[in-house]
Amino acid sequence: LLLETKLHQALKQDRLELHYQPKIDLKTDSVIGMEALLRWYDPELGHIPPDRFIPFAEDCGLINDIGVWVLRKACAQARQWNESHDLSLRVAVNISPIHISTGGFVDMVRSVIAETGIDPNLLEIEITEMSMLDYTEDLIDTIKQLRELGITISLDDFGTGYSSLNYLKKFPVDVLKIDRAFVRDIVPEKSGIAMISAMISLAHALNLQVVAEGVEEEAELNVLREHGCEYVQGYYFSKPLSVEDFTNLIVNTV
Numbered sequence: 001l002l003l004e005t006k007l008h009q010a011l012k013q014d015r016l017e018l019h020y021q022p023k024i025d026l027k028t029d030s031v032i033g034m035e036a037l038l039r040w041y042d043p044e045l046g047h048i049p050p051d052r053f054i055p056f057a058e059d060c061g062l063i064n065d066i067g068v069w070v071l072r073k074a075c076a077q078a079r080q081w082n083e084s085h086d087l088s089l090r091v092a093v094n095i096s097p098i099h100i101s102t103g104g105f106v107d108m109v110r111s112v113i114a115e116t117g118i119d120p121n122l123l124e125i126e127i128t129e130m131s132m133l134d135y136t137e138d139l140i141d142t143i144k145q146l147r148e149l150g151i152t153i154s155l156d157d158f159g160t161g162y163s164s165l166n167y168l169k170k171f172p173v174d175v176l177k178i179d180r181a182f183v184r185d186i187v188p189e190k191s192g193i194a195m196i197s198a199m200i201s202l203a204h205a206l207n208l209q210v211v212a213e214g215v216e217e218e219a220e221l222n223v224l225r226e227h228g229c230e231y232v233q234g235y236y237f238s239k240p241l242s243v244e245d246f247t248n249l250i251v252n253t254v
């Protein structure tokens with residue numbers, strides 16, 4: 001209960017923060033967008049990682065309010081960066097399967113787009129593979145409506161946990177994000193390369209683009225490049241950055 005009260009207050013008092021991790025296009029080696037990642041610092045409890053408080057927020061019913069807050073904040077920030085620096089960065093926001101399955105989700109997104117003035121083509125929504133576990137026709141319909149607005153839909157943490165290739169052909173997504181567990185296995189194991197190569201081929205066969213997460217080593221990057229992966233994220237390029245640090249990055253490199 002203490003944690004719930006604190007999280008609720010942090011949200012109401014605007015004390016949650018978003019960090020942004022650059023996404024790199026391997027064709028041009030340039031930053032083409034960023035993933036918004038939540039950070040929560042509590043004066044008494046210290047830094048609480050999203051791995052801990054997101055599942056908690058899903059359990060206690062705060063996740064939808066958090067999702068709206070994140071979407072608003074990320075869209076407003078992306079718009080500002082794009083306007084100030086004459087860029088077309090696409091911002092990716094993580095949305096909980098609980099939230100996206102809530103009635104009125106598409107209307108909410110539509111109003112955030114209107115309110116922040118973001119170009120919907122520069123907005124991406126990441127949903128985890130978990131969302132597909134017991135999907136409904138309503139969820140598929142929601143995703144279709146979001147794509148009709150111009151929003152990119154990506155399937156996060158692909159290959160972990162509940163993988164079933166069956167849903168992939170039913171789900172109208174644009175991008176497949178290969179989980180960093182697979183990237184970690186690239187070097188030095190040969191079977192790791194085979195897995196990555198197969199995942200990229202599968203994605204391309206389904207007309208999906210591929211993002212590899214958690215790229216830390218040049219050797220990993222080389223394998224991904226060789227196998228036609230389009231985009232990467234990871235510490236090799238940059239960890240998630242505060243607004244100030246991300247601003248410096250785009251000022252200096254984009």
Ligand code: G
Pocket residue numbers: 036037038049050051054070094095096240
């Ligand atoms: O930020 P970090 O790199 O520690 O992320 C840990 C986990 O928390 C990831 O699985 C990530 O998807 C999730 N996460 C981070 N920010 C958000 C958010 O804004 N909303 C949701 N639903 N999950 C998030």
Ligand code: G
Pocket residue numbers: 021037094156157180213214215216233234235236239240
């Ligand atoms: O689950 P999701 O993919 O949304 O979350 C991304 C998580 O991965 C965040 O916790 C982010 O901080 C973390 N991350 C991003 N890049 C790297 C990396 O290169 N290595 C590792 N170990 N973690 C990373």
Ligand code: NA
Pocket residue numbers: 035094126156
């Ligand atoms: Na994500």
Ligand code: MN
Pocket residue numbers: 156157158177179180213
């Ligand atoms: Mn992921």
